[in-house]
Amino acid sequence: MNNALRILPAFARSRAGNFSVSFALSAIAIMGAAGASLDYSRIYQARAGMATALDAAVMATAAALNEKDMTPEEIEENVVSFIAANMAESNPAKEVYKVSDVTVDYTTQQVTARISADVPMTMMGVLGWKVMPVSIASATQFGTNLSEVAMTFDVTGSMSGSKLSALKTAAKEGISILLDVNTPTRKRLRVSAIPYAAAVNAGPLKPYTFVQTASYTGEPPKLGDTYTASPDGCASERVGLQQFSDASPAIATVNRDSRITNCPGVSVQLLTADEALLEDAVNKLQASGTTAGQIGIQWAWYTLAPEWAAYMPVESQPGPYGTQLRKYAIIMTDGEFNTAYADVKTSQSVSSQPAKSMKYAVSLCDNMKKKGIQIFTVGFDLKEKTATDTLKQCASPAEGGVQYFYSAKTGAELIEVYKIIAQRIKTVRLLK
16 A cells, blocks of 8 residues: 555656547547537528528518518418528528518518527537527518619610510500609609610700810810800710719719710600609600610719709709618610720721720729619620620629519510519618
């Protein structure tokens, strides 16, 4: 016994075998951390996928409620089916999630729903945590509050005949659906119309255009400077520092390039809730000329820009950015943008400038989206990949089951696309 007591201190001081014991303890800690990390990743993946599927479901249901009346059973079925369609196979919650609290409040015009799941754990299960509960709620509002919509119309030569007829029908269908939210005492939504070809007819805004001679260089004059306004109202791109902005005429007027040879006969129609006025403008559309899509986009932006409000009649003045007021642009074309004036030498053809025209269009779209304007784009019987690519780049990114780029091959499809977009605009934003 005394011998055993004497060797204990020596045993305690001995280093032999310490590495094996330390390694074993460290390995357990490392494996535990790795397991916890793996399970955390599973929780994150499950939660993100559940949120995406739920948001898509409530927004799709809000869209459906704008189109038709639905029973509570149909509403719940709609939410459940959209979640199932949008739940990825790889989601750890795929087989265990539950949908609950699907409600519609017709007073606040909100659709709400909740999704929950007990997500199975792997390594953490060994420590007693077999599952981890995850619960997410989402709500979206249906109906339309205040909105402004700018609609551009391609009236170039390639749109002549049956294509223009289809566009007129589609546009009027879309306008009718949009303005249906208005009442005699409350104008909740207004629409502007911008026909474009090789130029845009600025119409009521022509005092803020200036005649750009072939020898002209430098920045456009600003309001208050001496300049000659476009006598026919035709306008090309604004050049200089404000080419891709919504700056007011007090900062820079808009160019009327001397090389314009063709201009739409129908001028810009500023924001209005008057359906008859808009339909009359659409009915008068005629097809002729080449495609300067970026100029149509530019003027669509001006009709939505609060910076231009002071230069418009009170009933057409656009509201401010960054409020509950929502702003949309619908950009349509049947082909490649090919006409540009800015940075094109006098020795070059303005109608052979697809690279510049499409580049300018995308730059304008990018800056509009930065201001909060949501952009729908519509390709009608497109043949060129470059045209499709431009419209896809201009369109707002898809979200919550809502897409912003559409392609129609036939007149019937174009009419359907405009109906869909109009209904989508009447579907409002995700609340939480």
